[in-house]
Amino acid sequence: MVISGLLYGLLSAFAFGTADFLAGLSSRRIGSYTTLIYMQAVGLAVLSIYLFSSDEWHSIMNHGYMVMLAMIFMGIDLLGILCLYQGLAIGKVSIVAPIASSFAAITVILAIIFGETPSIITLIGIILTIIGVIIASLKLTEEPSSKSSRKGIMWAILASILLGVAFFGLKFPTSQMGAFSTVWIGRAQSIIALPLILRVFKQKPKRPQLADIGWISLVGIFDVIALISYNLGITTANTSVVVTITSLFAIVTMIWGIIVWKERIIWNQILGISTILIGILLINL
Template identity: 50%
Template sequence: MNGILFGLLSAFSFGTADFFAGRASKKTGVFSTLFYMQFVGFIFLTSALTWYGQWHNLNSFSHVAAASLWMALDLIGILFLYQGLVSGKSSVVAPIASSFSVFTVILAFVFGEQLSAAKLAAIILTLVGVVLTTWVLSERGKSGSGQKLVSGAIWAMFAALFLGTAFFGLRYPQAELGGLVTVWIGRLQATILLPVVYACFKKRIVFPDKKNAGLIIIVGILDAWALICYNFGLGLDDTSIVITATSLFAVVTLLWGVFIGGEKPSWNQWVGISCTFVGISMIYLL
């Protein structure tokens, strides 16, 4: 299995996790949902590491520290994203934050990755499609206040920067520790740090009811699995190709909303979906 297929598996898992996380957070709250999904991921990965006997991969302090750094940037990016969704409009925050893959591709080129002109064009087409898919055109007279739009946009830009940098840097610890251990380190520190961060900003963790608890378990496992697939993909292909495939998670979330949530995408979203599928097909075939 090549890197692009692992990227697509990652996109499917991320997109599905985001869809169910959105449902769970309506009652549990976005910040509580984030904590529980990280905790579930930690339990899941602890079991996986024990099953596969990979604890010996934690024998290098420098590599563990590198994994901790990049996963911390990922967590900060998610916190910025959630704060943007709370303080701004999702129609503004989502497309800006989903452009994090552009930062990853730029960093990959800066640090020496080379692609053919055809694959570069396919990557650009795919990323444009992702932005179009997540951009919800506002109806006339229904746009939010300027202050709210600016607030959400700023948080989303920080989210894109941190997430894009994290997804670029994960290649380095993954090569030494493996995908399971790298993600486990991130889930461990998130489980420890999030309650501290929430206490500092006076965010309260709410216990989910039985229905939402089931959704959060699904979200936690899928989110961890998505990062594992992404890391496995990095071991098989260029970062710019794997992250482009992974960025299709936004399309997956939208399609779940169409088929299960009864949502009706706007014309630009259908154009975006078409662009992403054409672009990813070009990357795979070229």
């Protein structure tokens, strides 16, 4: 069961990391908020085709209370993403990204508080993996800036808390309605809520050109794969284990940058990745 959870977590990490990298490409063309709202629409379309062709949508009709929980936790997830985007927009990536990537620690703490009991070796592996992700995400070669350090840091902390709570809570509706239905509910409400939320943030989505549709579609598809894989993972293994493996998405995004943009790998990234590998090995024991 743990091995299955690890595999789902790895698939989720790969899909999230790839989606984030592709979202970066799309955001350079049409902006991050436009990318966000249209990728949600793509995800909703893909999931709707599956749900209504497989009759799994009946699970939504039969679980009113769980539908409400799915709306709450998927809504918290959306708010976390918006806080992250806001932090990246006004702060420095080298500061905001590592703070936000620590959301897994919040999820692990909540999982343990609410009854999960990982072994000491597994817990050490979880801690090492989360620390490794944060170390690898840091950009130590950039010059420090007190002004940019202050900007965005509160948004990053808020994003980390919201995402941590969301990734913990998703196990409740997923266990009753299934992974696909839970994510579909989140995407459906996002299409309604996002335009209103973006008005509060004073962001006006642009209309994507035909050339942008491909990028947006890939982002939406990989993001859906990531969430579904995570939700399937937490039904087969402890949330604390799956979310820790899923948090490796930051490393996947970094690797895509090295492959595509020929970005230079620096010493702290090597140290972080090495720490992650040790952590995963301990989790798998």
